Amino acid sequence: MNRFALGVSAGIARVTESALGPYQTAVIRIGFSGTWLLFLLREFPHREEMYGPDGPWSWGLAQQLVSDNGAFTALLWSDGRFWFEAVYTLAVLTSVLLLLGWRTRTMSVLFMVGVLSLQNRSIFMGDGGDNVLHLMCIYLVFTRCGQVWSLDARRARLGREARARGEHVPDRVGPALWGVLGLALAAVTLSGRLFDGEEFVPLLLWTVWLAQALGWLIGRRAKTREPRILLDVVANIVHNGALLVIMAEACLIYATAGWYKVQGSRWQDGTAVYYPLHLDYFSPWPALADALAASGTMVMLVTYGTVAAQVAFPFTLFNRRVKNVLLAVMIFEHAAIAVILGLPFFSLAMIAADAVFLPTSFLRRLGGWAARARGRLLAGMGTGTAGTPLPKPRAPESAGHTASAGDPGGAKDAGGAGDAGDAGDAPVGFRA
């Protein structure tokens, strides 16, 4: 009983005191926003055919379907060409900024708006990869995914350094961004378009916006530190909940894919893998497909291996070592699918989802390599600034921190930068 109580209290401490998996959430942030960014750039020449008002799935058709299913899409707020181009451009822009981790929370919301707007506008254009992004972009909003590998983390560090020197660095961009977005939100709400369909996404938009205001107010005005701690704890709890959902979602994807396969006669007789390789829509390299399918034994091994790996994956999470081996297998298989079945963006999205299970030590090493490669690249170009791990030094704008709030900052890196992209992303990191 006592041990149980201790376990519970340790568990509560863990999920309230920190936003777990700072590297894992950062890597999926980069993975999903990068996938969507590459997809948008790839489809740029086809954007009108896919999502434009005069594409085959015309604005009018989408309107009829969406008024039936209530999905969220900003593209139906107007049927103008300019609006369409603006939304597409914003989707590209917010992907870049989320990837870089600039004002992470705000960008994660705008990223979600971009993904949902385009995908819900033309639902018959997507495949499994779009489906993964659709779900994950919503879950990402609830995470503090800018704790590391982000401009926010860098800004927080510079802010701390400045405060340590006794400087006062006001944040002007945050409140401005918040104000502009608030006006936009109010305008769309008043026009009656925002709450046309299901309330979930519109309510989420307003909630995040209000939470940021709250974070700012508390950071500024609160007399005691308790409200600040409370907000931080709430953000941590929400983050950890969302992280769990993301992991569960990845497991459900594999479990569903695996368990349904077990029931299929082709997966049972060991020939299943042969067939997708010979579908015209999934065989960009017919000669390669023929070569791969030449041996019946090989096809059977891959077929059984795929099912075994997919069914087993969720259970391997209980054993770190087995999990890591299987993770490597999955990532390799998706990389192969990208080329062999011609599904690069589906595969990228799945690899990004897999990455949430990567071990921290590996991710740190990866981060180290990336930083060194970048350093060498910049040095090669003669613009290297040895001290900055992240691109383009921006003017530090870390908030209305008072100099007196000496920064006891992260006893761990994650913690130190934690609030930067967060509740505070907000106008002023409420750590002030």
Next chain:
Amino acid sequence: MDVHDGGSKAPHGPGEPGAAPAGPQGSPPDPADPRDPPPDQAPPREARTGIAALSLRYQIAVAVTLAVVAVAVCVHIGMVFLHVAPSNTVTKQHGRAIDDWIYPEFEQNWKLFAPNPLQQNIAVQVRAQIDTADGGVRTTGWYDLSAEDGRAIDGNLLPSHTQQNELRRAWDFFVATHDSDNRPVGLRGSLSETYLRRIVLLRLERDDAAGKGGAIDLVQIRSRTTNVRPPQWSQEKVSDEPVYRVLPWWSITADSIERDVK
């Protein structure tokens, strides 16, 4: 994930971001630089931080938040599970509640190539009746639009959704919303017809099917389904005769393709 709290039993593990702002003075060197991560175990601080530092009122607020988020997470995962699971006792009883939770934004389908992979190539083909410039009427041959897609995908590292999904999924949509006599079922049935019309029209225009001065008057769509040949090493035999599903001729009027309907 690495454990940062070192398994400390009390709710005052080191280094929680929550306590950082007002934490005690012992300030370790700034470790925020990801290239140079600090050791995992940070020096523990003495003062009570985190939720233990909060007064009862705030602790209650934390507890409520924790409970709400825990319930929401469990319910959501449960709902998604039931949504992707096969039809079962629970989904038969509570299907409505599950759908209300899932749709529209959390809809998902992970039966990837399952239970069986598709074993047929389904090609969508179209031909048109053209009003020619000299006042005559001409019927074109069949354009194999799926073969055009296939050629665009061949050797392509980055196939576009317009090549891989557009026509393929539009035809799936049509089949799913029409009965065997090609009669539309519900709103989606008629939407899928308009969608298909607009796709084939776009493709015919690209292929310049109408020719100079001509105008497309009618289109006819059919699907051609061929079995994938069984592997060489298998003794299976399947028919290699294609099966056609032929739709009636459709007129191309502004209304039927929704040109100016906004």
